[in-house]
Each structure stands twice: as structure tokens, then as C-alpha cells.
Amino acid sequence: xxxxxxxxxxxxxxxxxxxxxxxxxxxxxxxxxxxxxxxxxxxxxxxxxxxxxxxxxxxxxxxxxxxxxxxxxxxxxxxxxxxxxxxxxxxxxxxxxxxxxxxxxxxxxxxxxxxxxxxxxxxxxxxxxxxxxxxxxxxxxxxxxxxxxxxxxxxxxxxxxxxxxxxxxxxxxxx
Amino acid sequence: xxxxxxxxxxxxxxxxxxxxxxxxxxxxxxxxxxxxxxxxxxxxxxxxxxxxxxxxxxxxxxxxxxxxxxxxxxxxxxxxxxxxxxxxxxxxxxxxxxxxxxxxxxxxxxxxxxxxxxxxxxxxxxxxxxxxxxxxxxxxxxxxxxxxxxxxxxxxxxxxxxxxxxxxxxxxxxx
Numbered sequence: 001x002x003x004x005x006x007x008x009x010x011x012x013x014x015x016x017x018x019x020x021x022x023x024x025x026x027x028x029x030x031x032x033x034x035x036x037x038x039x040x041x042x043x044x045x046x047x048x049x050x051x052x053x054x055x056x057x058x059x060x061x062x063x064x065x066x067x068x069x070x071x072x073x074x075x076x077x078x079x080x081x082x083x084x085x086x087x088x089x090x091x092x093x094x095x096x097x098x099x100x101x102x103x104x105x106x107x108x109x110x111x112x113x114x115x116x117x118x119x120x121x122x123x124x125x126x127x128x129x130x131x132x133x134x135x136x137x138x139x140x141x142x143x144x145x146x147x148x149x150x151x152x153x154x155x156x157x158x159x160x161x162x163x164x165x166x167x168x169x170x171x172x173x174x175x
Numbered sequence: 176x177x178x179x180x181x182x183x184x185x186x187x188x189x190x191x192x193x194x195x196x197x198x199x200x201x202x203x204x205x206x207x208x209x210x211x212x213x214x215x216x217x218x219x220x221x222x223x224x225x226x227x228x229x230x231x232x233x234x235x236x237x238x239x240x241x242x243x244x245x246x247x248x249x250x251x252x253x254x255x256x257x258x259x260x261x262x263x264x265x266x267x268x269x270x271x272x273x274x275x276x277x278x279x280x281x282x283x284x285x286x287x288x289x290x291x292x293x294x295x296x297x298x299x300x301x302x303x304x305x306x307x308x309x310x311x312x313x314x315x316x317x318x319x320x321x322x323x324x325x326x327x328x329x330x331x332x333x334x335x336x337x338x339x340x341x342x343x344x345x346x347x348x349x350x
Contacts, residue, residue: 022197024268024303054264054308054329059234061264061329089229089236093199128199133229154229154236154329 002037002047010035013148014049014065021094021150023063025051033065038073039171045114048072052158060086060158064151066097066144071114074100074141074166080159085136088155092126095149099124099132099142111143117167126151139166177212177222185210188323189224189240196269196325198238200226208240213248214346220289223247227333235333239265239326241272241319244286249275249293249316249341255334260311263330267301271320274299277313286318292342301326314341 011033018025034050037043049065066072077086090099098111103122110125120139124132134140136156163172186208193200209225212218224240241247252261265274273286278297285300295314299307309315311331338347 022268026304029304053266053306056262056308058262058331059264059329061236061266061327087231087233089234091228091236093197129201129204131228133231152236154234156233156331 001041002035002043006043007035010043010047010049010067013067014051017065017094017148017150018051018063023150036172038165040116040169042114044070046071046073046116055158057157060153060155062153062155062158063093064090064149064153066095066149066151068144068146068148069111070148071143072141073116073170074113074118074120074139075163075170075172076137076139077159078137078162078164080162083136083156086156086158087133087136088153089131089133090126090142091131091152091154092128093150093152094128095147096145097126097142097149097151098145099126099140101134101140102138110145113141113143116169119166176216177210177218181218182210185218185222185224185242188242189226192240192269192323192325193226193238198325211347213340215291215344217289219245221246221248221291230333232332235261235328235330237328237330237333238268239324239328241270241317241324241326243319243321243323245323246289246318247316248291248345249288249295249314250338250345250347251312251314252334253312253337253339255337258311258331261331261333262308262311263328264306264308265301265317266306266327266329267303268325268327269303270322270324272301272317272324272326273320274301274307274315274317276309276315285320288316288318291344294341
């Protein structure tokens, strides 16, 4: 399992990356950064660091920080409480993000998934200043390039605990 | 009226401020920055520069840039199409923003409004890393401090043309 020391290190890395991107954080925010290894215990391979700015029942904004080559496991945001599910826009701020969504598989993608279950293979490469909107209930996963990445996420209400992962071994819990 | 030259200058200023904040923009985004003088023809006093990242029928994200001392006129976002109206979070990225909302008037506010009609006087001061969520259909206005300001806005769907301004002389059109 991911140790408390690894979590602390991941939080420090996230703060450093966010500050290098020009993001100003409060002390409270620095301490609130969430680290998840998706229950797999291989944080730097499959994991994510998140800072939630706001999450009401109508709108949400987060910063996502990835280690070099780190992957957010394939998932979708299903409908809930009469809504179609979370609709989200990823905007790359730093580094490169390889985002994969449903559609024609990209012949020579910029990266491959780590061990686990991955089924969508249409690649969208996001560099700083580039963004992509993912419709609700749509499978997607993403992996940072060799320098890691910072991604701003703008969305409707986020309910992480409802996320549906393709890999039955994945658990969306803090590391 | 605000001249085309002033609009161009305001766009250049907005780009410069956003880039100083660490925001990476595409060329298309640089050219798409909206400049509004609220129909008053006094852009640097009452006006706003905006970059819309995304605005679907469910979520929206923008960057707002203000000149030193520039004010966004008092307004509210009314209900539309069965929704309660736009709910928005302002997060200050650079400079200082004096945000005024309904509530107990602040005895010695950090700034006063410019000429025009202003009725709410409860001040919330936002410095970099600080944020505030404004409920739908709630009157508010804001003014930048002496160094100008950059504010990220995260929200539900934005329909600027429906905004209701307190001052009957205000028109929400590009300058």
C-alpha cells in the first residue's frame, strides 16, 4: 500500500508543480490536497493528486497534478439525482497530457496504458493552453508525459464516489 | 464611446496580466478576449476584460481581468430555462478584488463605487488564492485594487445577455 510518507511526498510535489504554474494556494489548500492510488498501491504508476477549489451541487473546479508518466485509471461519471452525470473540461496548464476517450483507436498513440483494464484508445494530446470537454457518462483515462502535468478541471457537480471504473480492482479512495 | 484602439489596448493588457499570472493562452484565445464598457463609454472606470474557456449549457469557466481601479457594474444572474440562474465562484489569482454583495454594509470599505447606481455594500476582499461563491440571482459588483486584478470564474452556464443591471444606463455589450 501507499505509505503516509509517499502521500506527503505527493502533496509536496503537487504544491511545487502548482506554484510553478503560477497558482497561489492558501495553507489550508496545501494541506487539503488529495492523493489517490486507486487502491492499487502503485501511486506513481496509477494515481492522481487533486485540489478541489469548489464543489457545490451545481458547479465544480479542481486542479489535477500528475507525476511523470502517472495515469488516472479509466472511468466514467454516471447519471445521478436526475442529472446526466458530470460533464468536465480539462485544460492543460503545464506538461503534456495524453487523454483517451471513446472513438476510433489512434494508430500510434503517444503512450500506452499501465497494467490494468483499459478499453478506450482514441487519443487527444493536450499541451499547455489546450483543452477538451468530456461529455457525461463517457469512458476516459489520461496519462502525463515525461515531465508530469498540471490540469485544471472545470465541471458540473463532482461525486467521485459514484465514478465507475473499468478495472474491477480499482477503488476510488484516498491512497 | 470606447474606441477600437482602446479595445485593442485592453486586450493587450489582459493578455499581459494573464501571462504574468502563469496562464498559457492559444493565439485564438488571445484574439477572442472580450472587452466591455457596459455601454457607458468609460472603459477604465467601469468595464471588464473576459476570456471564456468554456461555456456549455451546464458548466462554464472564464478569466476576468481588470485595470487598476476598474469596476464591474452591479448586476445579478436571474433564473432561466428552469434553472435558478448562474452560480459562480470567483478566485483571485493576481492583485486584489473588492467584491460587494448583499448583506450588512461594511463600515469602512476598501473602495467606493464609481458613478452609477450601486445598492449592495457588504465587502469581501479577495487576495490571490482567496475565493468566494455567489449564489444565483444575487446582486454583486466588484472593483480591482490599485494594481488591477486577475480573477478565475468557475460557474454553471453563463448567459451574459440575461444579466440584470441595477443601473438602467448599463448595457452588457462589447465596448
